[in-house]
Amino acid sequence: MGRSFLSLIVVFIVAAGLLVFQATQGTASAVVPLNDLVATPKQDRLRIRVAGRVADGGIDYQIQPRIVLRFNVQDPGNPSGTVPVVYEGLKPDMFMGGRDVLIDGDFREGEIKASQLLTQCPSKYEPPSPEDLVKSKTPNEVDAHPSSAS
Amino acid sequence: MTYISFLILSIFVTWYLLRPLFATEVLGGGEVVSDRESLLDQKERCLQVLKDLELDFSLKKISESDYTTMKGSLQRELGSVLSRLKA
Amino acid sequence: MGEFGHFALACAWFLALFGFIGGAYAGLKQHDRLFLSVRNGTMLCALCLLLSTGALGYQFLTNDYTNQFVWQFSNASMQAVYKISAIWGGMDGSMLLWALILSGAGAAVAYSSASMPRSLMPWVLSILNSSTLFFTTVVLYLTNPFRYINAPFIPPDGNGLNPLLQNPYMAVHPPMLYLGFTTYAVPFSFCMGALLSNNLGNEWLRLTRRWALVAWSFLTFGIALGGHWAYLELGWGGFWAWDPVENSSFLPWITGSAFLHSIMVQERKNMLKFWNVWLIVLTYGLTVFGTFLTRSGIVQSVHAFASTDIGWVFLLYLSIMFLATAALTFLRRNELRSSKTIESLLSREAAFLVNNLLFLSICFAVLWGVMFPVLSEAITGKKQTIGIPFFNAVNVPLFLALIALMGLGPMIAWRKASTESLRRSFLAPFVGSFAIAMFLLWVGIEGFYPILSYSLCFFVTWTILAEIHRGMKVHKPAESAVGSLVSLLSRHRIRYGGYLIHFGVVVVTIGITASMAHKTEVEFTLGRGETHTQGRFNLTLNSLEGFDTQNYEALKAQVAVTSAKDKEALGSLEPEMRFYKKNKETTSEVAIRSSLREDLYLVLAGVDTSGERAALKLFINPLQVWLWFGILVMMLGSLVVVIPQKRGSKV
Numbered sequence: 001m002g003r004s005f006l007s008l009i010v011v012f013i014v015a016a017g018l019l020v021f022q023a024t025q026g027t028a029s030a031v032v033p034l035n036d037l038v039a040t041p042k043q044d045r046l047r048i049r050v051a052g053r054v055a056d057g058g059i060d061y062q063i064q065p066r067i068v069l070r071f072n073v074q075d076p077g078n079p080s081g082t083v084p085v086v087y088e089g090l091k092p093d094m095f096m097g098g099r100d101v102l103i104d105g106d107f108r109e110g111e112i113k114a115s116q117l118l119t120q121c122p123s124k125y126e127p128p129s130p131e132d133l134v135k136s137k138t139p140n141e142v143d144a145h146p147s148s149a150s
Numbered sequence: 151m152t153y154i155s156f157l158i159l160s161i162f163v164t165w166y167l168l169r170p171l172f173a174t175e176v177l178g179g180g181e182v183v184s185d186r187e188s189l190l191d192q193k194e195r196c197l198q199v200l201k202d203l204e205l206d207f208s209l210k211k212i213s214e215s216d217y218t219t220m221k222g223s224l225q226r227e228l229g230s231v232l233s234r235l236k237a
Numbered sequence: 238m239g240e241f242g243h244f245a246l247a248c249a250w251f252l253a254l255f256g257f258i259g260g261a262y263a264g265l266k267q268h269d270r271l272f273l274s275v276r277n278g279t280m281l282c283a284l285c286l287l288l289s290t291g292a293l294g295y296q297f298l299t300n301d302y303t304n305q306f307v308w309q310f311s312n313a314s315m316q317a318v319y320k321i322s323a324i325w326g327g328m329d330g331s332m333l334l335w336a337l338i339l340s341g342a343g344a345a346v347a348y349s350s351a352s353m354p355r356s357l358m359p360w361v362l363s364i365l366n367s368s369t370l371f372f373t374t375v376v377l378y379l380t381n382p383f384r385y386i387n388a389p390f391i392p393p394d395g396n397g398l399n400p401l402l403q404n405p406y407m408a409v410h411p412p413m414l415y416l417g418f419t420t421y422a423v424p425f426s427f428c429m430g431a432l433l434s435n436n437l438g439n440e441w442l443r444l445t446r447r448w449a450l451v452a453w454s455f456l457t458f459g460i461a462l463g464g465h466w467a468y469l470e471l472g473w474g475g476f477w478a479w480d481p482v483e484n485s486s487f488l489p490w491i492t493g494s495a496f497l498h499s500i501m502v503q504e505r506k507n508m509l510k511f512w513n514v515w516l517i518v519l520t521y522g523l524t525v526f527g528t529f530l531t532r533s534g535i536v537q538s539v540h541a542f543a544s545t546d547i548g549w550v551f552l553l554y555l556s557i558m559f560l561a562t563a564a565l566t567f568l569r570r571n572e573l574r575s576s577k578t579i580e581s582l583l584s585r586e587a588a589f590l591v592n593n594l595l596f597l598s599i600c601f602a603v604l605w606g607v608m609f610p611v612l613s614e615a616i617t618g619k620k621q622t623i624g625i626p627f628f629n630a631v632n633v634p635l636f637l638a639l640i641a642l643m644g645l646g647p648m649i650a651w652r653k654a655s656t657e658s659l660r661r662s663f664l665a666p667f668v669g670s671f672a673i674a675m676f677l678l679w680v681g682i683e684g685f686y687p688i689l690s691y692s693l694c695f696f697v698t699w700t701i702l703a704e705i706h707r708g709m710k711v712h713k714p715a716e717s718a719v720g721s722l723v724s725l726l727s728r729h730r731i732r733y734g735g736y737l738i739h740f741g742v743v744v745v746t747i748g749i750t751a752s753m754a755h756k757t758e759v760e761f762t763l764g765r766g767e768t769h770t771q772g773r774f775n776l777t778l779n780s781l782e783g784f785d786t787q788n789y790e791a792l793k794a795q796v797a798v799t800s801a802k803d804k805e806a807l808g809s810l811e812p813e814m815r816f817y818k819k820n821k822e823t824t825s826e827v828a829i830r831s832s833l834r835e836d837l838y839l840v841l842a843g844v845d846t847s848g849e850r851a852a853l854k855l856f857i858n859p860l861q862v863w864l865w866f867g868i869l870v871m872m873l874g875s876l877v878v879v880i881p882q883k884r885g886s887k888v
Binding site: 008023061 | 401471472473578579580581582587590591594595597598601602605609610613614619620621622623624626627630631634635760762821822823824825840842843844845850852854
């Protein structure tokens with residue numbers, strides 16, 4: 001094509017590249033496995049993202065004097081290790097024990113101070129399987145319905 | 151009941167699918183394979199671009215030499231479309 | 238009924254296969270009869286998918302829990318509209334819906350194809366069928382919604398759709414989005430058809446211009462619906478979180494917008510042919526990539542589908558498409574080459590190119606942000622993410638540059654603009670916009686980007702009005718102003734429709750800038766009868782009551798809004814907190830009071846232990862409705878452009 005054409009493209013590639021690079025440097029946060037935090041609670045980590053499961057106990061939602069949510073988060077594969085989280089904001093929809101959450105924030109003095117908290121809703125697109133249904137039924141109820149195989 | 155519905159669907163699909171291959175009169179009625187519609191569309195498009203070109207020229211968005219060149223090529227295209235339509 | 242649905246789906250698969258192979262053969266041999274057969278087959282395919290989806294819908298409506306998918310996403314107490322919406326509430330059904338809409342678009346093209354260029358159409362239908370074939374393959378073999386329930390008995394009731402999804406928006410947002418995504422298969426097929434049949438004049442462009450705009454419009458509206466739904470439901474006062482799923486719908490919108498502009502250069506000056514081919518292929522590819530992203534689990538998102546193994550199939554399809562396009566463009570490189578070049582950087586052609594480059598930069602930035610976790614882990618071994626701050630830091634300047642271009646572009650002459658003409662066109666609006674900026678600063682508006690944004694919006698509006706005024710003067714200077722205006726707009730409907738779309742973008746930009754840059758966010762507690770003052774408003778808690786419905790228990794706060802100045806009653810806000818009995822989930826229902834000036838957005842965060850004081854969070858979002866209104870203006874503009882001209886109009 002023309003020289004103008006190519007020079008414009010080059011300028012844009014360079015400019016966009018610089019813009020993206022600079023913005024990435026300034027805002028990237030490390031995705032840290034929860035077990036790392038459990039293993040080394042003394043090590044402060046700033047600007048991290050953690051995925052985990054809300055522990056069943058220890059959920060404390062205060063609305064006075066400020067709205068503050070405190071809970072513990074655990075790795076589903078290793079439920080014994082938990083990390084406390086404090087989030088100054090509204091309790092997200094569908095937040096409860098057993099739910100998976102995505103936390104952005106800083107890990108300081110053994111605690112995650114969350115700047116953003118998002119709940120994953122497993123029932124939304126990951127449907128329960130009928131096996132769960134079978135397990136939840138009592139033996140009497142199971143017998144009452146004829147099995148499709150018979 | 152279900153198998154009957156399978157059968158009905160299969161028969162209808164097969165018939166409608168293969169119909170053009172075996173019809174004695176292929177190009178008849180509404181199934182004419184021709185370029186007429188698209189030529190009419192092209193004619194409309196040429197006319198519209200000519201109108202827009204004229205507007206751009208009067209708004210001084212296009213130089214006189216460019217205007218004459220583009221107008222000329224559009225008119226040639228329009229001419230060929232019209233003659234194909236007549237045919 | 239489930240078996241019938243499954244059978245119809247299998248028929249559709251065979252028909253798509255026939256269409257793909259038959260269309261290619263008919264194109265190769267110019268076999269008219271086979272072409273007509275393929276045409277029928279394409280329409281039959283849509284019919285079969287319609288029957289299949291209908292069967293699934295029937296199973297939902299009749300609570301047929303022999304179907305595992307129905308059991309997973311429906312229950313007897315749901316309203317009928319949500320039982321239908323549940324079809325696309327889960328992955329299997331959503332892929333079926335996609336295949337259905339795609340085949341519908343194919344059928345529409347097939348119907349009118351008998352009177353379109355003979356050398357081109359068989360190939361077009363072949364490629365369209367190949368797309369349908371891919372998606373029906375995915376549904377039939379990987380995500381079949383007609384599975385028999387895997388349990389020893391038929392359950393008496395289903396699991397139900399997530400309460401957040403039992404919302405009217407669930408009925409419209411996904412189908413609208415899918416309409417946008419799938420319709421892009423049409424210009425893509427025309428492009429591939431043109432390459433395959435070596436028909437590389439502007440015919441394929443002319444035939445698909447309308448489809449490209451229709452697809453873009455559906456996509457715009459679908460994305461806006463999603464944003465509006467998020468705003469109403471999610472309680473964080475915003476409408477867009479740069480979430481990977483949101484981004485995956487945005488990416489094809491970006492390249493689709495670029496395409497709408499660059500085809501104008503090809504039409505006028507026969508340039509950018511090679512560019513346009515890759516742009517439409519990229520746009521279509523991004524629609525497929527989007528479905529891949531949301532179903533493969535490679536990026537984390539709060540509204541991704543469950544991660545599954547079907548990702549590789551999409552990647553395979555995309556790779557094949559990429560290779561085919563590369564091979565074809567290489568093969569046809571001579572026909573795609575343009576004789577003309579961009580002569581001056583100060584020209585309309587260059588402006589369009591800059592437009593495209595800006596859009597592509599945004600596309601790259603968003604893609605980078607979405608894929609960064611995967612890339613960073615692959616390259617450095619340590620996984621990192623970038624979120625909202627990144628996207629805003631990069632996209633705000635790029636979009637503002639596009640806004641500026643929206644004003645500059647239409648003024649610049651083709652090929653080479655003289656400085657004289659530029660001065661004539663730009664001096665006044667530029668000075669005016671600078672004055673606006675100074676005024677805003679003086680009035681107390683802070684922030685470089687907000688002020689720049691408002692000034693640019695003013696600039697663009699001025700240039701659009703100036704364009705119309707100038708057009709009126711040269712067109713029919715002797716007639717009355719109204720007569721001249723009407724005749725100008727009807728004679729050049731497409732151009733001025735485009736300006737209307739641009740104006741819509743301006744309104745949207747003002748809405749986004751104001752609601753984000755000047756947002757107020759406060760938390761406070763109120764006892765009964767207490768008042769909180771925020772800006773112009775007094776909020777008084779009148780009551781805090783609990784109540785019970787069939788599906789949930791709720792706590793509702795009734796808050797009266799009055800003017801702080803003259804105590805005039807302005808309305809009432811009633812936010813709720815709900816506890817759904819079946820899934821034991823809590824959600825909050827936001828209360829919103831919208832006006833042209835601002836939105837009052839109130840969330841009930843909770844009550845204190847005594848049950849007497851409500852904790853509330855208030856957002857004040859200035860000019861929020863301008864965003865939604867601007868989208869409607871854009872849609873009106875699209876309508877003006879898309880409606881076909883009456884035949885036989887006078888020259």
